[in-house]
Amino acid sequence: MGTFSIWHWLIVLLIVVMVFGTKKLKNIGSDLGGAVKGFKDGMKEGGQNAADAPAGQAPQQVTQNSAADKGTIDVEAKHKS
Template structure:
């Protein structure tokens, strides 16, 4: 019940690819990156005030 083997990670990766497709994953990661940038900018704006 402790750690995952390589087979577990391959199965998880296959399920993620089936759910989201190859084209959706980069788009999703880009959206996450934009959210992080916006959050950092908001925090910096709060420091300046």
Template sequence: MGSFSVWHWLVVGILVVLLFGRGRISEMMGDVAKGIKAFRKGLADDEGTLGEVSAKPAPRIAADPAAPASEAPDPRRQG
């Protein structure tokens, strides 16, 4: 009783096709595929911009405690 047989999955598949129709299922799968492609493209774009940003030299910041606040080191940066 813990696992489903092939007949169970066949009946579930037929019910899904009857409820949604073949066109609707293929449309939803196409939308999922477009979302995955957009997500991967976004990741690739982010990696590209991160590479460009990290290629720039970091500005030199004075470690003088009497320096104005605009020249104070950023606490978010490590190193």
């Protein structure tokens, strides 16, 4: 009962293809690939936005709208350094 041989994995693959079908597996693969690509693009954009901001720039302040509910609290977002 050690590691699985190539024959074990081929049998598992055959059962998975028989259960799900090739079209559904292809759709799952393309969806997963698109999600990974979107994640990588998002990580690149996030790194560029942080690098583009000057170090001495003051953080933007969130202000309360006069028409807003009186229970709203005015806060200021600060960046970690």
